[in-house]
Amino acid sequence: MNEIRKVVSTLWYDKDNYHTLRNVFPNAEFVYVDFYDKEKLEQEAKDADVALVLGDVPDCLLGENSLKWIACDHAGLNGSARPEVFAKNIFVTGAAGRSAPVLAEHCIYFMLQSCYHTKELLTAQEKGQWGVDGSDKWRGLYGRKVAILGMGNNGRMLADRLQALGMEIYAYDKYPVKGYDYISHKYCGLNGDTLDPILAECDFIVLTLALTDETYHMFDTEAFRKMKSNAVLINMARGGIVDTAALTQALEDGAIGGAGLDVIEEEPFPSDHPLWRMPNVYITPHMTPQVPNRAGRSIEIIRENARRFVAGEPMLNLLKPTDTFQSGNGNSGWARLTQSNLSKEEIAKIPLEKFLGKRGWTDPSEWNYLD
Known part of the structure; x- marks a missing residue:
């Protein structure tokens, strides 16, 4: 004792x-x-x-x-x-x-921003414009596929909320994901599972895992190439998990559909960086509400x-x-x-x-x- x-x-x-x-x-x-x-x-x-x-x-x-x-x-x-x-x-x-409950909310905030094309809707509102071109093709969260990479406190809290929203959840963790019977797609790094099938299938990739030497720049040029062209990356973990240069290039090339970033490698993020002005990128300055x-x-x-x-x-x-x-x-x-x-x-x-x-x-x- x-x-x-x-x-x-x-x-x-x-x-x-x-x-x-x-x-x-x-x-x-x-x-x-x-x-x-x-x-x-x-x-x-x-x-x-x-x-x-x-x-x-x-x-x-x-x-x-x-x-x-x-x-x-x-x-x-x-x-x-x-x-x-x-x-x-x-x-x-x-x-x-x-802070897991509000971190989960923050993830969903980014996902909804993307689904509802918030920037376009606010621009239309400022103009007094009724209707936005292409809105007939927008899709909500229900029935879509989401990957949660990292099933710790934040990942588990997020999974419960996304399950209630009717999303199909893919869960990845270094260790076996125990329980959570409603998750039909579970992957374990120690068992040799890779991210490849997740990146190929999912509409949203949400990062809630720790930054370690193993996960540093896990999302690089090669990872973005494996994602769906309309997929959205959400980083609520640590900036170093994502290679900022590779993400910027992937967005400029249209290799992925968008991003929601609360954390970035360099904080404060330089005001002249192109990510700030991309219409399909939403950035919050590492500031989840308490x-x-x-x-x-x-x-x-x-x-x-x-x-x-x-x-x-x-x-x-x-x-x-x-x-x-x-x-x-x-x-x-x-x-x-x-x-x-x-x-x-x-x-x-x-x-x-x-x-x-x-x-x-x-x-x-x-x-x-x-x-």
Whole structure:
């Protein structure tokens, strides 16, 4: 049985959620450190058992300390899937699943945008134009074929919703897809299954899998050649899974029908890139709307993992050596901010609440007490 005597946290939570989190560890010392104060974080971690960190594992926690578990308040852990992190030989977990319901909605949003040709309809509306050329050939989602690549939290949540919409689902995962009897097409990478039959059959290809060395640029020129010419690619996973240059060329050549992108290799995405102006491409800036109290959902994952840690049971969302990612930059968006080594003076110039949300407290004593 493991013991948790000290917890150090850099999480950016409001007062109520921090109070709840503090009470997940009633028998431990609980220390808050600003995420940008890497020197203090390194010092406090020397005799800590658990670190709760904003974003990926910071380098300052990879030195000499007593940490046994690092919980990243972050869904995709590709930025932490580095050899030097695995060399620590400790538990590293993430927050995958906390936003799964709205990520599924976001996928469907992209799919409906494509089906209903939203850009064309809005242009017609602005003109006061009744009717759009070619609309008699548009098709909805019902009865069409969709591939979900990655049957983790997000993929499973999406499958339930697409099944209710009457779509024919093709599911692919590295590991066998268990349950989900309504899915008649299941593929498993470890069993030698390839994406070829999926790419040849499906009208929508939705990416909800992790970015690893295996999946980096999984969608390249060759993959786009295998897709149907009217198929739509939706990326809700990580930008590095798709070769941006190959995608751009495939769209320009008419090799595929369109794309919905919430993540792209380079974020922020350059404003002069041609993908922005393609009529069959819909882009959102890595910004799925939040579930009610997303921090609260993260805390429940931490709570369950704390129980499992003490009991010696398998941890949720555990980072594994097979998740290793060295093929590109694992950081994107605000993750670069949390990993930066900016001074306190430089940080003071950044409107943190704009990027990280309203915190509403200044002193940890406002929440750091036990019920």
